[in-house]
């Protein structure tokens with residue numbers, strides 16, 4: 001049976017294809033989207049990103065598994081929203097294309113569903129544009145979530161998203177990249193206020209459980225320190241604060257939970273201690289440090 005360490009070694013060995021880099025991008029500095037891509041086993045990353053990822057693994061050796069779990073959460077929520085009748089998705093902080101992108105899941109679940117991705121990162125924009133070149137239903141817009149009105153009013157957003165029909169707003173792994181002084185709660189409120197009834201918001205966020213789990217809290221604090229030193233962002237917040245980001249919506253069952261526990265697909269879920277991915281097994285602490293949920297606006 002392999003271990004997480006073997007999995008990471010495999011990941012390092014994987015061939016890294018040539019990548020197109022937009023002018024002005026400094027690949028010697030680690031970057032959120034590319035570090036996350038590495039954690040997901042992707043190839044849009046550079047030595048500085050891989051070094052940062054490996055420092056993270058010293059704190060949270062199972063971070064790649066949680067990253068995969070988080071993507072699985074995102075896919076399940078998009079299918080859930082489609083089943084609730086949502087036909088248009090606004091995915092902010094969408095990240096580099098990976099396996100099972102929002103528009104692919106949405107269109108499989110609801111043919112004709114429209115998706116607008118939003119991200120600030122020029123490499124994300126370039127590679128998502130290339131992926132979507134032939135798409136009639138999905139597009140990407142470069143914008144900053146810290147200016148939410150700029151997103152809601154953006155011409156290309158308005159071309160595809162009808163704000164009089166239910167919208168699926170995805171804020172996955174983005175609000176924890178905003179500092180406290182940038183008021184992530186206000187930003188979420190502003191975006192949710194723009195949505196009509198029947199809309200849903202999906203939020204996932206790094207979590208620090210505080211004194212209820214000192215071992216997890218310690219890991220969260222170490223990771224937060226590393227992220228801020230190397231990436232300039234990263235906040236592991238408490239449950240109450242994260243719950244507040246759903247303001248204006250009602251949380252659907254099972255509420256705000258560890259991402260693997262949000263409506264696991266039958267057969268997918270095993271138990272909280274050790275999980276198996278092919279030959280790889282892990283026992284998780286990081287499991288507790290990533291919460292997600294879905295709110296419905298009534």
Ligand SMILES: C[S@@+](CC[C@H](N)C(=O)[O-])C[C@H]1O[C@@H](n2cnc3c(N)ncnc32)[C@H](O)[C@@H]1O
Nearest residue numbers: 033036093094095119120121143144145172173
């Ligand atoms: C960790 S990735 C999350 C990707 C995807 N949402 C997921 O959950 O799998 C965070 C993304 O947020 C983007 N991002 C960070 N700050 C942002 C900002 N101020 N405005 C828009 N996007 C931002 C990053 O470029 C990155 O692609």
